[in-house]
Amino acid sequence: MSADMTAHTPTIVLVGHGMVGQRFLESLADRGVTERARIVVLCEEPRPAYDRVQLTSYFSGKTPDDLSMVEAGFMEKHGIELYVGDPAESVDREARTVTARSGQVFAYDSLVLATGSYPFVPPVPGKDARGCFVYRTIEDLLAIEEYAKTATTGAVVGGGLLGLEAAGALKGLGLDTHVVEFAPRLMPVQVDEGGGAALLRTIERMGLTVHTGTGTQEVVTADGAVTGMKLSDGSEVATDMVVFSAGVRPRDQLARDCGLTVGERGGIAVDELCRTSDPAVFAIGECALASDGRVYGLVAPGYEMAQTAAAVIADATDETVSGFTGADMSTKLKLLGVDVASFGDAHGTAEGCLDVVYSDSRSGVYKKLVISGEGVLLGGVLVGDAEQYGLLRPLTGTVPPVSPEQLVLPAGAGAPVALGPSSLPDDAVICSCHNVTKHAIGQCESLAEVKKCTKAGTGCGSCVKVIEKLLPAPKDKGLCGCFSYTRSELYEIARTLRITSFAALLDSHGRDAAKGGEGCEVCKPTVGSILASLNNGYILDGEQASLQDTNDHFLANMQRNGSYSVVPRIPGGEITPDKLIVIGEVARDFGLYTKITGGQRIDLFGARVDQLPAIWTRLVDAGFESGHAYGKSLRTVKSCVGQTWCRYGVQDSVKMAIQLELRYRGLRAPHKLKSAVSGCARECAEAQSKDFGIIATANGWNLYVGGNGGATPRHADLLAQDLSDAELVRLIDRFLMFYIRTADRLERTSTWLERLEGGLDHLKDVVVHDSLGLCDELEALMAAHVDDYQDEWAQTLDDPERLRRFVSFVNAPDAPDPSVRFVPERDQIKPDLTILTLGRTNSTLEGASR
Amino acid sequence: MTTTLSSPTTTKTLEIRSSDDSWVPVCEESRLTPGRGVAALLPDGRQVAVFRGRSGRVYAIDNRDPFTGAQVLSRGLVGSVDGRPFVASPLLKQRFDLETGRCLDDDEVAVAVYPVRGK
Structure with missing residues (x-):
């Protein structure tokens, strides 16, 4: 200025x-x-x-x-x-x-x-005597500490949160400690009667004397100093000092x-x-x-x-000026070493609400949940064991996925506490597409039977994992009707015996009845993925071509009317204006529907199979490559903008995300892999919901693994902290290869980690401490992947033989499929589904214009 | 590149019998990758999915997936169960017997089967 x-x-x-x-x-x-x-x-x-x-x-x-x-x-x-x-x-x-x-x-x-x-000090005689204190500031504490040196007994007026804190302090100073609470129980604001009783027992067991349901009538003094207290029930307590902690104003x-x-x-x-x-x-x-x-x-x-x-x-106009309209009063704290938590409607004030209570006086554990008549969790009180607070508070306002009693019972009490599908009630709807209950699924023996009898799992398919867990454990752990081995066993067989073809694996290690057969829709892509992760070859050649799901076969994602979507890779979500323009031009020229994905890239929908090569020619010429959205492979490494621009950032998260995405692109895995890198602990990239997520620290990077969003969200676990760039990459190399090697078919890292014997500790042993001596090999496998990587779309476009499959009709290569048609929707296109219900298209070419 | 396809000298032209009983040429047999399919367009507008099994035998069924209405069965994966070949729809994975057209996952659903020959 x-x-x-x-x-x-x-x-x-x-x-x-x-x-x-x-x-x-x-x-x-x-x-x-x-x-x-x-x-x-x-x-x-x-x-x-x-x-x-x-x-x-x-x-x-x-x-x-x-x-x-x-x-x-x-x-x-x-x-x-x-x-x-x-x-x-x-x-x-x-x-x-x-x-x-x-x-x-x-x-x-x-x-x-x-x-x-x-602090509120009740207006009782003697309240200003020497030896009377309040408990609010560091100066108060210093004074209490000094006075306690000449005292043997102390009394706290108030059995609430702060009162118990003060009592704990007096006890810690070596005084015989009394607590006087006017209400009939301790912590009357936070806990109910039962919780207060559990708290009382635990605190009395520590040697404190508690007087509830009685008020302080007078502080008794001699020569201006405290000698005792008269209580409203007529009793007297001899004490050298009094701390008032009866609330604040x-x-x-x-x-x-x-x-x-x-x-x-x-x-x-x-x-x-x-x-x-x-x-x-x-x-x-x-x-x-x-x-x-x-x-x-x-x-x-x-x-x-x-x-x-x-x-x-600050005159801010952004969404941060949300206004303060009230706050959640849920609390969890440790008082005198006792966990106490309360959340939501802890006192059950809602009309018609019901309690579910677990109480164990021996261990001083008390848990109460308040449930509405419809089963909605309204609130609760936890004393002595508040472990589940983190789970229960978010469930408040919802109908919990398991019955309330199972939420309060301790582990090992005869009922599983984990929110696994087995603990779901019989009438829980498992398949929401077809409204199929757990009970109905329980009538079936196998997934195929469930699909056939109830249609469950045939809609969006997101419930299939849950259904599988509900079915009786198959005696046969084999991958499918063709193999009695699991995916990880087949991986080891293919690796150690250097088997490079599906037919060879089926004929040598398949079930007898399946040898010489075709395989099936389960084992073919699975073995295809194993062979791809072991051999890194082009996945569309020779026999490999017959193993891939249609998405892998056409290097694009099939949509509901048989058209495909196209996703170019945008590493880390960083893109130049010129490249953005190319995507826009391609979409416009081919009439594609465009949508921004959750993984910071752009999905182009509505391509016919015969248009894919022309679309990709334009994209590859502009420097794009396959985004592998179609594969069980690395999707994106999402990033926040990081230190370069963000005032909070502590590392260059974009640079790291790009480095990781380019390193692991094209890596075939048992399921898709997602990742993210956040430039600071604010976690804008949501790394903890990813298969492997990285959060920057002042000293380097923290690596989280096994996170998931989707149908069964899971927060990732911290695998290692404060890693250098090189340490981070090496650890991810090991983690991914160990996962690829040992996971089941279609098993995300989250379920794999849950299933892994020994869990996170075992994973740490293997990939951090190299307890199995595997790490050199895992790193070598990843190095081979990185060296051999080639863009599948560039390879495809370079080879006329490979391009031949991209036709709608083998006998009419120039004819577009007349059943793939579109109608307008919000200034773009959407599939014309009416044409699909006709059964067949009666004209050959006249309906093909779009 | 090594290939399991027949050599050009023995390759045949595949033909499918259309609704008017005429045989419609579709493609050289060598165009078919064992275990994968292709789609062909018949003169009456119907679409046929043509597959070749590992043994070399060729099958033809309607290309339309009756569960979704999309013309996509030719892009499904071929498998076999108890020695009988099937294709699994690429959309919702229902399986169809390649010899009879019957859906293995729903007794009430079937797709048309077309006579096919190599000439």
């Missing part, structure tokens, strides 16, 4: 520097606001924001510095003026100024109140004093954009009364509000 301009630099004043305040500052920095505005922070505590949620960990050896939420140099880097130990005293909204305790006056354009809350005094609207029971009233009754003033976090009428005492909703306010102040 030139010096002679008197442009106004806006000032943002933040009052309060807790966790939410700090998140607000980070959000401003992310949006670049710190570069164009002056930012002033007034902080009452003597130190910058720290992790209040982890406060108790101070007693397990964490220092105040460990708890800090502020990255070193953050304030300096963004030019933020932070005044610690100098709280705001008053606000003049007319003059738009804030006066701090030190007397400094700051003019503001936007004022953000993040003053948090204060919003700190809204500053707002009240300057005339902002506050709620009846406290809290600065804000709208969805976190604006108070004065649009220049915002309130976020525990001091705010959200637009849904609630004050949120959890940090996550506070963070959401911080981001909302920052977006509004």
Whole structure:
């Protein structure tokens, strides 16, 4: 900005520097606001924001510095003026100024109140005596620690979340500890009666004394110091100190004093954009009364509000200004070493809802699920074992795939806990295309019978895997009616005996009845894939040509009317404008329907088989090659834009994605392979849903394997961390070749990994630690693949003999298939299905125009 | 390239009998890869899928997949079960007996079979 301009630099004043305040500052920095505005922070505590949620960990050896939420140099880097130990005293909204305790006056354009809350201390006699404390700040902890040195007994008023934290702290300081809770159970907000009882037993077993259903009447003192407490049930407790932890109240005094609207029971009233009754003033976090009428005492909703306010102040117009309309109050935490979680409608307040409860007093485990009359999971409480929280919370609002009792029973209790198909209820619909239930499938003996009797699995086919798991385990583990060996056994046979043809394998290792026969639609492509991964030859020659599914045979994907789709490879999703134009021109010239795929490339639909060579001639001339969308092989390596452009990126994810896609293109596998590379932990490329996914770290790459989207989603498992480029590639080489070698037919890496004996640990042993001594060979096989790779479409176009098959009719090579016709749809084409229902096309050529 | 196809001197022209009882020439037998099919267009507009088995025997059935209506059976994979050859539709994989046209996965469905000869 030139010096002679008197442009106004806006000032943002933040009052309060807790966790939410700090998140607000980070959000401003992310949006670049710190570069164009002056930012002033007034902080009452003597130190910058720290992790209040982890406060108790101070007693397990964490220092105040460990708890800090502020990255070193953050304030300096963004030019933020932070005044610690100098709280705001008053606000003049007319003059738009804030006066701090030190007397400094700051003019503001936007004022953000993040003053948090204060501990509620019940108005009982003696509450201000020496030895009475609250539990809120690091300073409180330091004072408690000091006083405890001369104490032997401590009492906590309040058996909620914070109260139990405080009790844990006193216990940790070596005091005999009492907990006094007014409600009839511990943690009344989060857990129900049964959960409270389980918690009570566990906590009493640790040696704490719990008094529930009773209030504190008086703090008994002698010479101004605490000596005990009188409870409302008439009993007395001798104690040297009292910690009040009976809830918090919003700190809204500053707002009240300057005339902002506050709620009846406290809290600065804000709208969805976190604006108070004065649009220049915002309130976020525990001091705010959200637009849904609630004050949120959890940090996550506070963070959401911080981001909302920052977006509004930054004048952002993107979708990030979503507004804060309320938050999920689900929580999972560890109190005194006990897991406690609650989610959704934990108290079963919905009308007509039902409970499913598992309770084991011996181990202090209590689990309750709240289910609606229709079987929808509404919420629940988990105490003592909150392992399933991660699974149950996402299922909230849905009808779980297994019966509720199986979700709460512990492993080994007679019923499988895993959400496998065997645990599905009898009336669960397995095939949604044909509405076939598990019960109906149970009446059949084999997949063929299921298809024949129920039609299940003949629609989209996505349920076939589930059906197979529901059928009685076949005594014969053979691949099909032709082979009694599994795919991986056949792989080993072909590899070790160097068998290079299907006929030779069938005649030497097929079942007796199948020897000399044709094979079948199951074993032919399977063996074709094995031979392709072992030999790397052109897959359309000689006998190989008869083994491939039609998609592999024509190097394109057959669609429902017998036309094909074409997918050129776009490695990493990176493409030049010129190449994009070529794709557009080809699509336009051949009248193809175009759609962007989920794998960051472009699918061109509606090509007749006889058009494929002409289409590919244009594409190959422009530098494209086969995308192998038709093969059981590597599809795409998706990427985010990475460090090159993205301000968050820590590695060049696009470069790595391209390198990997070019390395593994054309690799034949038991099933398709998908991959992605994300340039930072934000994971925009969704790598954890891929067969092998890579996420950049500051030190290199993390490799995840066995992820899947589709019908049975699975998060990938972390195989190795902080790999260099070379280490990453070597590990993926080994992983893929080990998978190709040992997986069953049509088994994705996710199911393979689930099935693999020893699971992830075994996989690590084999491919990371080389426990089987296989790695050299696996790497050599991959090196051979990389060396031998050639583009199948370029090879095909170079050979007139190979091109001969690309005709609709062998006796009329120039005639297009009249049954492949299209009608308009949204300015493009779609298959004309009416012509297919006619049974046959009555004219030879007249219907062929398109 | 090594090939299992017959040498040109012994190759025959395949013919299919059409609805008017005439024999329609389709292609040289050598055009057929064992285990794969081709499609042929008959004068009346019908499409025929022609296959050659591993033994050399040739089969012809209607090209239309009755489950989807698409003219695609010629692009399915040939297999055999209990010594009888079949083709599996490339779309939804139902199998059709190449000698009788009967669907092996649905008793109520069948496709037409055409007489075929090599001349």
